[in-house]
Amino acid sequence: MAKEPVIALSGVTAELGARPVLRGIDLTVGRGEVVALLGANGSGKSTAIRTIVGQVPVSDGTIELFGTPRRAFRDWARVGYVPQRTTAAGGVPATVTEIVSSGRLSRTRFGVFRKADRAAVRHALELVGMADRARDSVDALSGGQHQRVLIARALVAEPELLIMDEPMAGVDLASQEVLARTLKAQVEAGTTVLLVLHELGPLEPLIDRAVVLRDGCVLHDGPPPKALGQHALPGHDHVHPHAPAGTEPLRTGLLS
Numbered sequence: 001m002a003k004e005p006v007i008a009l010s011g012v013t014a015e016l017g018a019r020p021v022l023r024g025i026d027l028t029v030g031r032g033e034v035v036a037l038l039g040a041n042g043s044g045k046s047t048a049i050r051t052i053v054g055q056v057p058v059s060d061g062t063i064e065l066f067g068t069p070r071r072a073f074r075d076w077a078r079v080g081y082v083p084q085r086t087t088a089a090g091g092v093p094a095t096v097t098e099i100v101s102s103g104r105l106s107r108t109r110f111g112v113f114r115k116a117d118r119a120a121v122r123h124a125l126e127l128v129g130m131a132d133r134a135r136d137s138v139d140a141l142s143g144g145q146h147q148r149v150l151i152a153r154a155l156v157a158e159p160e161l162l163i164m165d166e167p168m169a170g171v172d173l174a175s176q177e178v179l180a181r182t183l184k185a186q187v188e189a190g191t192t193v194l195l196v197l198h199e200l201g202p203l204e205p206l207i208d209r210a211v212v213l214r215d216g217c218v219l220h221d222g223p224p225p226k227a228l229g230q231h232a233l234p235g236h237d238h239v240h241p242h243a244p245a246g247t248e249p250l251r252t253g254l255l256s
């Protein structure tokens, strides 16, 4: 790859419990690239990105971030992470501003917020269209609004690399549009993006490359599938509407 790799996984294996979940993953994301990680439920997509951010230990292989072995990497302010959506506050009452501010701590000195940090929080909330909800409790938000707050939290440190786990899952259409627009602006500004998706959907125009996992292995690494959504991918269980009743699903896709 001509571009400097921002993420480089080589032969990565990982187990959860006794179960092998990643079985030798190679994955490179170059600077400025937008890579979608696709695959059926349970294929290991979340686990793959959780190894990158250090939440799942690796039993073999290597991971580098910005050319540095993950274990030695300390510059986490360069990385924005949006986990698979759960309640950010976990039942603890927190305001939208508090959640987003927590993403800025890595840029502060000893956690002291200066004017520029407060401006960054405001700006991140504006980017995702949530500035008018800044003082609200996150408990009062819809799923889509919640997701916008998590994305603002990831953007507020102005990361060079964004890693997102299913950012569009359970998100209403209005929020999907806001998120697609926000992401487009980030990509145009040169941010590198690795994101888990179930289908390309509204983000399709932004995706440079798709990596498809099956059973913890890379099945495809190349241009995103054309005819969009899951139908384009081999492994998709697909019954043709005109197929005779009782026909076995045609296994053409990767996603099911």
Ligand SMILES: Nc1ncnc2c1ncn2[C@@H]1O[C@H](COP(=O)(O)OP(=O)(O)OP(=O)(O)O)[C@@H](O)[C@H]1O
Pocket (backbone or CB within 6 Å): 016, 017, 019, 021, 039, 040, 041, 042, 043, 044, 045, 046, 047, 048
């Ligand atoms: N904490 C855990 N302990 C044991 N097994 C787990 C754990 N978390 C996930 N797994 C298993 O690991 C496999 C991969 O899970 P992972 O969440 O990485 O898949 P995924 O491709 O992201 O799926 P989804 O699209 O459903 O999020 C699955 O079979 C899952 O059941």
